[in-house]
Structures are given as structure tokens and as C-alpha cells.
């Protein structure tokens with residue numbers, strides 16, 4: 001599963017799953033572009049990659065803004081000359097509330113980052129990969145994109161939409177040598193989840209109990225699956241939504 005000589009772009013690379021994937025990719029030979037709305041987190045990831053002997057640069061990007069996404073992709077190509085791999089991972093969760101209590105502002109924000117952001121990323125990444133004659137993209141969905149999630153209706157809708165975008169794009173570009181897949185983690189120990197647990201500590205044990213493996217996932221366990229999907233080892237895997245969930249959605 002080596003990525004020697006490959007150029008990889010990771011959005012939301014300043015924290016959690018994106019950061020773990022950046023470090024793993026670098027350890028497997030890729031050169032990295034780390035995009036994030038948060039410069040402190042993004043720079044920290046760049047330093048972590050450098051400490052391991054890898055190469056990365058940071059590009060501040062809000063993935064919900066078309067001009068910023070276009071600039072992000074252009075910067076990668078200007079810096080490294082190509083784009084082989086993209087992990088469109090940036091996402092937000094919103095506050096846990098039932099369907100009737102979601103505000104219009106929250107609906108629009110979650111959709112703008114999680115759905116429009118993934119679409120914009122692919123819109124500007126795919127032409128670069130077509131020009132190269134191939135590439136691979138992984139989009140961050142969730143188990144919330146496979147089954148219903150209580151009190152996170154818009155997050156769930158956004159992650160279902162990511163799978164829809166992924167499958168359509170995978171069909172459209174299969175003959176151009178581009179593989180496009182989605183990853184569907186269950187609850188993974190990251191800042192996103194720590195925020196939720198800080199507000200609702202009673203959910204920590206409950207979350208472990210409802211998983212067949214009776215624990216949370218770790219960011220590196222998702223990163224390993226993303227690495228596989230992006231590597232030649234997964235050369236015939238296209239348009240899939242891969243659960244990394246300890247068996248949660250098999251129940």
C-alpha cells in the first residue's frame with residue numbers, strides 16, 4: 001500500500017481523522033497538501049508530517065466557498081505539478097436536536113460544508129486527475145450516511161448525500177482511470193466526538209455499548225482504510241461506501 005511519488009490533498013487535515021490520514025500517507029511515501037479552515041490545526045499537522053521526515057504544506061481553505069476550493073486545488077498543482085489523491089474529509093456535525101428543532105441557519109451550514117464542500121472539491125479535483133490520466137478520491141461519509149441517526153437529522157442527510165455524490169461521480173469517471181469511494185466510520189475518538197461527549201457525558205458508555213466491539217474507533221483505524229482505498233491494492237474498488245464501524249451497521 002505504498003504511495004511513493006504520489007501527491008495527496010486532505011481537507012479537514014488539521015484534526016482527527018484527516019490528521020491521522022496525513023501522517024499515515026506521509027509514512028507511505030506521499031507528499032501532502034493539508035487544507036483546513038483552521039490554520040493552527042493545519043500547521044500543526046504539517047509539522048507532525050515534517051517530524052516524521054515527510055513533506056507537506058498548508059493551504060487555508062473553507063471548503064464551502066467555491067473560489068477558495070478552486071485556489072486550493074490550483075495551489076497543489078502549482079506546488080507539486082499534479083494531484084493524484086484527494087481525501088475530502090472536512091466536515092461539521094451541528095448540534096444534536098430533533099428534526100423539528102433544527103434551525104434554517106444550521107441546516108444551511110451543515111449542508112454547505114458537508115455536501116457542497118465535497119461536491120466543490122470533486123468539481124475542481126477531477127479535471128486535474130483527468131488531465132493526468134487517473135487518480136483516486138475518498139469522500140468522508142459516516143454510518144450516519146447508511147442508517148438513520150437520532151437527533152442528527154441534517155448531519156445524517158448530508159452524509160447520505162455524500163454517498164450519492166460519490167456513486168454518481170464514480171460512474172462518470174471510471175473510464176478516465178479515476179476511482180471514487182466513500183468512507184463510513186462509526187463513532188471515532190476525535191475532537192468532533194469529544195465536543196459531543198463534553199456536552200452529553202452520559203453518551204460515552206452508551207456509545208460503546210451499542211457497538212458490537214464495545215468501544216469507539218480510533219482515527220488511525222479510519223486512516224488505514226482510506227490508505228487502502230487510495231492505494232493500488234484497491235485497484236478494482238470504485239463507487240463503494242466502506243463502513244469502518246466495528247460491525248455497527250451489521251446489527
Ligand SMILES: NC(=O)c1ccc[n+]([C@@H]2O[C@H](COP(=O)([O-])OP(=O)(O)OC[C@H]3O[C@@H](n4cnc5c(N)ncnc54)[C@H](O)[C@@H]3O)[C@@H](O)[C@H]2O)c1
Nearest residue numbers: 012014015016017037062063090091142187188190191192
Ligand atoms: N469522529 C467521528 O466519529 C466521525 C464519524 C463518521 C464520520 N466522521 C466524519 O469524518 C470527517 C472528519 O471528522 P473528525 O472526527 O476528524 O472531526 P474534527 O472536528 O476532529 O476535524 C474536522 C476538521 O475539519 C475542519 N473543517 C471544518 N469545517 C471546515 C471547512 N468549512 N473547511 C475546511 N475545513 C473545515 C476542522 O477545522 C477540523 O480540522 C468529518 O467529515 C466527519 O463528519 C467523523
